[in-house]
Amino acid sequence: MFSLSRKRDKKQSSKRYISYLYLMSIEVSKVSKYYGQQKALDEVSFTINSGEIVGFLGPNGAGKSTMMRILTTYLNANEGNAIVNGHDVVEEQREVQKSIGYLPENNPLYPDMYVKEYLSFSAGVYNITDSKKRINEVIEETGLTSHVGKKINELSKGYKQRVGLANALLHCPKVLILDEPTTGLDPNQLVEIRQLIKKVGENTTILLSTHIMQEVEAMCDRVIIINKGKIVADDYLKNLNSDTVQVIEVEFDYRVEPELLNQINRVREVKQLQGFNYSLKFETKEDMRSTVFDFAHDNGLKILSLNKKNKNLEAMFTELTAE
Numbered sequence: 001m002f003s004l005s006r007k008r009d010k011k012q013s014s015k016r017y018i019s020y021l022y023l024m025s026i027e028v029s030k031v032s033k034y035y036g037q038q039k040a041l042d043e044v045s046f047t048i049n050s051g052e053i054v055g056f057l058g059p060n061g062a063g064k065s066t067m068m069r070i071l072t073t074y075l076n077a078n079e080g081n082a083i084v085n086g087h088d089v090v091e092e093q094r095e096v097q098k099s100i101g102y103l104p105e106n107n108p109l110y111p112d113m114y115v116k117e118y119l120s121f122s123a124g125v126y127n128i129t130d131s132k133k134r135i136n137e138v139i140e141e142t143g144l145t146s147h148v149g150k151k152i153n154e155l156s157k158g159y160k161q162r163v164g165l166a167n168a169l170l171h172c173p174k175v176l177i178l179d180e181p182t183t184g185l186d187p188n189q190l191v192e193i194r195q196l197i198k199k200v201g202e203n204t205t206i207l208l209s210t211h212i213m214q215e216v217e218a219m220c221d222r223v224i225i226i227n228k229g230k231i232v233a234d235d236y237l238k239n240l241n242s243d244t245v246q247v248i249e250v251e252f253d254y255r256v257e258p259e260l261l262n263q264i265n266r267v268r269e270v271k272q273l274q275g276f277n278y279s280l281k282f283e284t285k286e287d288m289r290s291t292v293f294d295f296a297h298d299n300g301l302k303i304l305s306l307n308k309k310n311k312n313l314e315a316m317f318t319e320l321t322a323e
């Protein structure tokens with residue numbers, strides 16, 4: 001275990017800086033965080049490459065906001081370290097803040113300010129040169145053109161989120177950190193904000209947190225799943241959505257010994273669910289439903305229902321975050 005405040009060997013640090021500059025946007029290493037006795041993060045480690053859109057997925061209370069607040073320097077970890085765009089989140093806070101855009105969970109906007117007034121105020125805080133030009137660019141990029149003359153408290157939740165995004169993008173950050181960016185949006189606003197985030201992600205590395213699995217499927221290249229403060233999965237969606245793993249859920253009219261079902265040709269795993277329901281896992285592209293039917297017939301078992309599922313993100317999320 002090593003501490004966030006430790007001083008690094010300068011030579012090693014500059015070598016690492018160069019590699020991060022080109023490849024790695026974020027590196028988190030064995031980060032733990034306690035609130036009193038409660039461990040909110042438990043030796044969390046992951047890396048995010050430059051250009052990726054990564055979903056940080058977990059149920060309520062999993063530790064997502066805590067991790068994001070550490071990455072954005074608003075909170076210190078108790079153990080471990082984190083580097084963002086080549087800068088240590090404790091030793092180089094100012095550099096980290098300059099290189100990231102952050103949209104916190106409850107986007108703190110000034111309700112009485114006009115949209116443009118608010119962005120000008122932020123541009124002043126960021127010390128942006130040629131701020132007028134940059135403000136007009138982000139207004140266009142985030143689809144706010146027809147709303148610039150409005151006060152923030154006159155905007156819908158979706159447009160308030162756009163203002164938050166515009167604000168986070170003002171200083172052209174390399175990495176955007178978005179904490180539950182679509183919470184509370186209606187279905188139309190949801191689609192629009194997702195499209196906007198995807199568009200922004202064409203030029204920016206994005207880490208976004210959510211507890212909604214479909215959110216990750218709609219926007220991300222990769223998912224990191226966190227549960228009770230621990231990383232439980234980290235993979236690219238294209239791998240998770242492959243159809244080589246197949247789960248068949250079958251309901252019989254009576255209890256069947258799992259040992260019997262284990263004899264089905266090519267079955268890899270048998271799980272007993274509620275009632276007389278069973279889940280059978282296969283690792284093949286071939287549709288195994290007829291094999292299951294034939295096995296049931298040959299063994300005198302009566303099937304009441306049968307469902308084939310691909311072992312996709314939804315199934316994995318449910319399994320990994322089950323109580």
Ligand SMILES: Nc1ncnc2c1ncn2[C@@H]1O[C@H](COP(=O)(O)OP(=O)(O)OP(=O)(O)O)[C@@H](O)[C@H]1O
Nearest residue numbers: 035038040058059060061062063064065066067211
């Ligand atoms: N300031 C705090 N003081 C005490 N406990 C806290 C504090 N902030 C968070 N926690 C606890 O730490 C755990 C992780 O919280 P965190 O907000 O990081 O989770 P989350 O995944 O972002 O949840 P949500 O999706 O509900 O926002 C939770 O059990 C939470 O109750």
